[in-house]
Amino acid sequence: MKAWVYNEERELDAVQFADYLDPATTAVVSIDMHRGHLDDSPDCPCPAPRARDVVAPIDGFHDSARALGVRIVHIRSVLRPGGVDDVHGIPSAWRRTFPLHVGPIPNADAHAIEGSKWTEWVTRVAPGDMRVDSKRRLSAFYPTDLDFLLRNQRIETVVLNGGFTDCCVLNTAFDANNRNYRVIVLRDLVRGTDAHLEGAALAMVSLHLGLVMDSHELLGRWRGELRSSVNPTR
Template sequence: MPQHYLYGELRTLPSTEAYRKFFDIAETAVICIDMHKGHLSDAPECPCPAPRGRPLVGPIDTFHDTARGMGIRIVHVKSQLRKSGADDLNGIPSAWRLGFSEYVGGIPNIAEHAIEGSEWTDLVTRVEPGDEIVSSKKRLSAFYPSDLDFLLRQMGVKTIVLTGIMTDCCILSTAFEGSNRNYRVVTVRDLVAGTNDELEEAALKIMSLNTGLVMDSGDLIEAWTSSYVSASAGSDRR
């Protein structure tokens, strides 16, 4: 039987319809968040380095290939800001530019983060024909103020599967907002990365209690393909 994490403890998924509904492939999309050069480049001028995300590129691509092969839609979400600074630096700047930057000892090229037309918005994970891209993310949540919610509802999506970075800010914010918008949310524990072990663990525990399921990619694929979900396949698509 597939397993999930509840407050850090690995447990067998309960065999109830409420849980099985998370694995209806026809109503599912994978949302890959901010896997772009602005976080993942190893260049000294990288405007917001997230080096813990670099080892995830290959595994995320492999997971996305498996999902595509099952007919699951892939949506790549990336931050993108106006060159004028009107939606960030010249207004009220994003709060992470203060606290996070101070915590890591300053980020010299921070003003270039996510500027439209720059190399820093280029996705590092592979984008295939048929994938969708949402490039209007301005703050931590993939839903704000982008058209992600509109896109998902147009596609008939009711379950979102989160991969990417960063676990303790963008993934966490997206999980809460997705849950608040009444999506079923699955966070893929081995395909997200955050600031450090402590904050990753805390964020995953919080999400496991409050936003939906936290699962390893292998268990999620097993749930999609095994008899676990067959009892509710095609039933009651509320």
């Protein structure tokens, strides 16, 4: 099997990582693919333009995963109306620090407000998919019920896509690892602040948290696992 280790593609022993590759105990966790990041308008409150080009590939990957019986969980940031749990409470740190790099962010206070257009999905959510709509900080696990949902589904491996690679994806990968989930991050289906930070985040995942793979490689492994379970003599 092929995976990326410190941003170099390597051939790994699939037997060594067989427990990472069981589609029956895996869920895809797709992070923050909503209009608040992806809308192509000047009032987008937290723009992540590099992630727009993975919307269609993520939809395609999810279609393939569903066809194999792999469960999909969509995560989105949603804040209470009025910003009481962020801008009018204790503001998220990124609101102060990220503009030091990118400059002022017009309309940032509108980011993720419940009921606004900024929480609308951009990637496709199918009727059988699961959703977690209470992400209020950087990790998909905090302060949401994602851990409860995954454990109730007997999930052992999480496959992460979405954005930002160096922010919410990385935080979620750390939290998943600390909760003893096996972690796979899809290198071709995540996007970071820029190429440098994206590469750094993926390198950290590969050294400390789990596997960094391309989506086509993982789909191939899942298909192989399902064929083997149907015909174990092959």
